[in-house]
Amino acid sequence: MSAQDAAVFEFIERVDAHVLIDDLLDDLLQVVANFGFQHMIYTGLPAGDSSIAPLVKTNRFPQDWWDLYVERDYARTDAVCQQVFAKVEPFVWSDVDPGFSAMEGAARVAGEAAEHGLVDGYVVPLFSRDEWLSVMSFGGPDKLMLSPRDRGAINLMAIYTSSTIERRQRKQPERGRLTGREREVLLWTSAGKSCWEISVILNVSEQTVRFHTAQIRAKLNASNTTHAVVRALQHGEITLGQLADRLGDIR
Amino acid sequence: MIEAHVVTTRNKHLYEREFEEFLRRRHEYYAVANRWVPISDDGLELDPFDTPHATYMLGILGDRVVTSARLMPTNLPNLVSEEFPHMCENIGLPRREDWADWTRTYVLPEYRGVGSTGILGQMFCAVMEYCVEEGISHIGGVLQQYLLKRWLDMGWNVIPAGLPRVLSGDWCLVAYIEVNEKALRTGREHASVTRPLVVRRGEQLPFIEPSRRPAIEANS
Numbered sequence: 001m002s003a004q005d006a007a008v009f010e011f012i013e014r015v016d017a018h019v020l021i022d023d024l025l026d027d028l029l030q031v032v033a034n035f036g037f038q039h040m041i042y043t044g045l046p047a048g049d050s051s052i053a054p055l056v057k058t059n060r061f062p063q064d065w066w067d068l069y070v071e072r073d074y075a076r077t078d079a080v081c082q083q084v085f086a087k088v089e090p091f092v093w094s095d096v097d098p099g100f101s102a103m104e105g106a107a108r109v110a111g112e113a114a115e116h117g118l119v120d121g122y123v124v125p126l127f128s129r130d131e132w133l134s135v136m137s138f139g140g141p142d143k144l145m146l147s148p149r150d151r152g153a154i155n156l157m158a159i160y161t162s163s164t165i166e167r168r169q170r171k172q173p174e175r176g177r178l179t180g181r182e183r184e185v186l187l188w189t190s191a192g193k194s195c196w197e198i199s200v201i202l203n204v205s206e207q208t209v210r211f212h213t214a215q216i217r218a219k220l221n222a223s224n225t226t227h228a229v230v231r232a233l234q235h236g237e238i239t240l241g242q243l244a245d246r247l248g249d250i251r
Numbered sequence: 252m253i254e255a256h257v258v259t260t261r262n263k264h265l266y267e268r269e270f271e272e273f274l275r276r277r278h279e280y281y282a283v284a285n286r287w288v289p290i291s292d293d294g295l296e297l298d299p300f301d302t303p304h305a306t307y308m309l310g311i312l313g314d315r316v317v318t319s320a321r322l323m324p325t326n327l328p329n330l331v332s333e334e335f336p337h338m339c340e341n342i343g344l345p346r347r348e349d350w351a352d353w354t355r356t357y358v359l360p361e362y363r364g365v366g367s368t369g370i371l372g373q374m375f376c377a378v379m380e381y382c383v384e385e386g387i388s389h390i391g392g393v394l395q396q397y398l399l400k401r402w403l404d405m406g407w408n409v410i411p412a413g414l415p416r417v418l419s420g421d422w423c424l425v426a427y428i429e430v431n432e433k434a435l436r437t438g439r440e441h442a443s444v445t446r447p448l449v450v451r452r453g454e455q456l457p458f459i460e461p462s463r464r465p466a467i468e469a470n471s
Contacts, residue, residue: 001340005414009341012411088397090422127397129404129441152414155396155422163403 007031008153015160021168025060028161035150037138039118041066042162044132045084046075053211054218055132058165061139065116069109071207077105084125084135090155092144093121113139120144122151124158129166136162178219178237185212187238190229191246253310253318253370254450255377260303262453269309273316277357300329300354306458307355308381308449310374317362318374321355322381322390324348324458331412331425335393338425339412348459350427351382351390356398372442375405379438380449382430385458391427393418402428406437 001009011031018024029040039062044055052075059066068074075081079100080093086100093110100106113119121139128134136158146154178186181202188198195213199206213225220235222228232238258266274297304327310318323329325345329352336344362370382390389410394402396415403409412425428434439445 005340008414009411016408126400148416149414152416152422152424155415156411156424159396159400160403163400166404167406 004034005149005153007034008157011157012160015157015164018164021058021165024161024164025058028157029060031157032138032154035122035138035146035154036142036144037121037140039121039139040136042134042136042165044128044134045081051210051214054214055134057128057134057162057169061118062116065113065118068112068116070211071205073207074105074109077103078109079103079106080121080123080137081135082106084123084133088125088133090122090124090151092146093123093139094143117141122146122154124155126159126162128162129170134162178216178232182212182216182219183232183238185209186216186228186232187242187246189213189225190238190243252444252446253312253373253377253448255374255381255448256309256311256450256452257381257455258307258309259305259456261456265453266309269311269316270307273307273309273319276316276359277319277355280357280360299333300352302327306381306456308374308377310370310377312362312370315359318358318370319355320353320357320374320378322378322387322458323352323354325350325352329392330354331392335425337413338393338416338423340414342410342412342427345389345412345427347388349386349388351387351458352392353378353390354392356394371401372405372438373444373448375401376435376438376442376444377448379405379407379428379430379435380447381458383432383435384449387430387458389427390430391425393423393425396422396424399424399426402426405434405441407434 008031011027014027015024018027025040029038032040039060041059041061042057043052043059044057046052046055051070051073053070079096082103083091083096083100101110118139119141120143121137122144123135123137126134126136138154184202185198188201193201195206195209199209202209216222217224217228220228220231220237222231229238233240256266256269258270263270300321300323304323306322308320308322309316324347325332326348331339331352332344332346339345356374358370358374378390391409391412399409408429410427410429412427415422415424417423
């Protein structure tokens with residue numbers, strides 16, 4: 001067995017030993033560096049018109065790239081993402097079917113990804129514990145030449161890592177507190193304001209407001225905005241007094 | 252919830268109808284609909300590992316066989332030892348009577364796709380329950396890569412025997428699950444299985460029979 005194969009099986013043996021998910025990701029990124037990767041993300045894929053942001057489980061993509069990806073809703077035009085929907089098989093980004101890479105907007109996403117250090121990558125489709133179509137995607141600064149054994153090794157590491165991450169996140173549900181801006185958006189939403197109206201009030205883009213509402217629903221594990229308001233009240237994230245104030249403002 | 256009936260050469264006569272139904276449905280799916288295996292004249296799918304040493308588990312819901320599994324000790328010829336020994340580069344080919352080869356994991360198409368609490372999850376729990384009862388230490392074999400995630404999501408410790416490879420268009424690997432009480436508990440929790448599922452009728456054949464050991468070793 002090659003030293004590289006041995007490193008992969010050793011990683012599998014210690015995948016459950018890391019106390020912190022961040023340590024696990026550091027370890028994973030160190031092992032996959034041998035294959036040419038520097039970044040990874042584990043995320044669900046958005047169905048219909050929903051945003052990808054609340055589906056992210058762990059993210060080690062460059063932050064500025066990811067902010068752009070979410071804000072511009074690139075999941076919809078990203079050829080890699082679209083191919084996973086069509087064909088649940090691992091593949092190298094640059095080998096994406098021409099049918100997908102020729103779609104409108106796809107070249108722009110790939111080009112901007114490259115500018116952010118994601119020239120090429122490898123994506124492993126997975127089903128999350130709750131059967132949601134997800135991917136673990138690895139990216140790096142150079143064009144990839146992966147042998148079948150390399151691919152098998154990355155698939156294996158992606159499967160073990162994804163399951164460990166999900167089991168950890170389930171044990172310690174990190175219900176993040178809402179940020180000040182998110183609280184603001186939720187209060188205006190509960191007062192009946194549209195995303196566009198809130199974008200004017202807060203002087204941000206409408207897309208940013210949509211991003212915030214998706215984050216709010218994810219943090220509160222809410223299925224829609226009404227549900228999010230109820231849960232925010234339950235958790236003490238907002239108060240009835242604050243709600244009444246906003247309603248007063250629009251009276 | 253399914254009842255997982257243990258069927259061996261000793262009590263097979265009690266399950267003639269169920270057993271034939273199971274083989275027929277598999278044949279319809281694998282041979283007739285998908286052409287993955289040759290079509291057989293009698294409409295039943297059998298392979299070289301359907302021997303008197305095989306233990307079958309038939310997952311029965313109402314009066315239908317909806318899922319199945321087949322277990323074989325790895326010290327006897329099995330799917331991995333005969334066809335995929337090269338896929339065990341990490342741990343070497345297991346040849347132990349307390350390591351079981353697991354094949355024929357099958358769920359009727361109309362009972363698929365209902366998540367972790369579905370029929371497949373129940374069958375996984377039943378197999379683990381049987382293995383704990385029989386003193387099996389590891390169970391596994393060749394499987395599609397996506398099923399590995401299902402095993403891990405059950406909270407199971409799984410040893411990859413080797414790296415995944417593409418077999419007939421699908422990423423597959425050989426892997427073995429550690430059998431123990433904890434695995435049974437976490438698996439049941441994940442699959443929302445609240446009670447034992449294994450059912451034993453008639454005379455039973457122990458999976459590991461001490462008296463059988465010398466004869467098998469002499470034969471091999």
